[in-house]
Amino acid sequence: MLLASCAYLNGEYYKLFQIVNVIQKKLQREYIYLWCIFSKMDSIFSYKEQGMSDETIMKTRVLDGFRYETWKSQLLRLESEAKERNSGNDVLELPPLVFLNLLLIFSYSRLNLKDNRNKVLRDLQHLLCNDNNYHISKYRKAISWEILGICQQLCGNYDSAYQSYLKALNDQYNDFKQATIARIITLFLKIWRTRSTAFVV
Template sequence: MNHCQFLCYGLLKIFLKEIINSNENESCLCSYFMKTLVFWVIQNDNHLAWVPENLLMCFWTCFKLLISWVNRGECPNFFIPQNNMFRVKVVGQTQVALYDQLFDLYCKGISCLLLSPTIGQYLYMPIIDRTLTFRTDEGSIIHSCRLDMCLFIELELVGITPKTFKEFIELFISIEQIQTYRLSSFQKVTVQNFLCKLLKNFSWFLSGQITEELSNKKRAYICDKSLQMMKLATKIGCASDVLDLAMLYFKNCQYELSLRCLQRAQDKMSKPFVVYYGQVNEEMYRRAMAGVSLSDRMRKCLIYDIKLYDKYVYIDELVPEQEAKKADGGILRIPPFVMLHMLFVLNHRRLGDTVRSQQSLQDLHTLLLYDDGTRVPFRDISWQILGICQQTCGDYQGALNSFQCSLQQSPFSAIQRATMFRIQRINDFLMQR
């Protein structure tokens, strides 16, 4: 038994002594039954996470099994299953009375633990303050995997784009104050996600402050601080946030470091349990994330679109698209798998590795041709990026075809002006040849 399993056994013993067997004249259960409960749950429920933050769920699972046993009048010995330990003790009127008592406790939900003087002193304030949330209504229980998907979708809506250095500092101070409060696991992850986004935006904000007028020392200092902020965001962020660090390295002309980040991102995003727009292999997710904290599940599994805000400067290759989107008043969203291949193409091209840049270009083209909509939801910007990469590699006819494909897609990204601009530039270039 691990630490959490011992805690659950201890919780069941206190529950038995102070609540179920509070009337000594009617006590018919003993602590060995509680230990047997834990053993059977450990063996039969492979998806139950035996970790301290999931202790109440473990307790409730054992409690429901106890009710089932009392209802059937059967408690199989763990080592000799054919031996029913309830055969003499839990029978007749005693069985009926015990079942009614347990069912009444079940109807109270997890707050039935407040009836215990020992347990109640720890749970009373969290339940009153609503920092402890635990649903026990069997008709409305949501599987943890589905609950995670709902949370991840909501997290994408959290975000803010400060415009000044003062606004950033005020938000960092506010987050620091919030973290001193007693927070639920969902609140902690929400704050962590918000802090990650704020750090990324602050990094791009600092990067945009680097100008030719500054001294070399000052530019190097700002660049270093920008990278520090982005690295910190990558440590606490989701799986696709490594792409922002790769993009920043590319902007700073650190192509080898950018490629290392891209390899890390590709490894994370290729896992079979990753989550993108709520789509996931639930069985793989449950197996891989059993016993993993909610914060780590977010870091290891979650993939978000790359968002380019018009307030910050990213990479030169996407400036026309940002300008076109700015007129539409929105955020330019790029599928992470598309951005991954784009940065591979651009980095290999800058390093003069023609073979690898062509291979990455072909990988991007293949992704667009055969994707079923699960990895490339925004087709217009995706075909646009393929055209940009083809133009960078010198395939002007291929770029024109890709830009035409972009115009034929649903205009989700509102980049038609940028597309027409690029088509015109290529035509002008070909006319001069």
């Protein structure tokens, strides 16, 4: 997970795809309740600074939690900041499969590989709609629906994104509601601008 994040932040998207393939093979049944930890407190590159090779990191950290500098990426910054205001803690706990799909969708978008992006989006939506607390525990449903909404909005699926945001907002374990509301408002503005432009002669 750590190397996948590094690859995305560095724009090494094809390297990211290779890393994701390795991770997905390791995400067996006994690892389903592990999660990724996001925080701006510690450096994502700390393992590199300690002289650990990529191979060593992959062997020792790929299925473990890790800390991620949210200020270096805009992907989930709103959610991290909202949680910090709400609870004093900016840590977001993410299911591994949801996190990986998030990285893949944004990476494919950067490369303009729309077919690949849309396939991963369908996989992510299927995962959330059909998972019975197997890969995603009930405590992490809210952030998972939020991520799905973000990805759907990125792909232009505005109605689906709105529904996903609503599910995140209404989840009892959502501790970043201000971020969800902000994303819904931004989505409405995007829809309004799109429809207003369509009527311009």
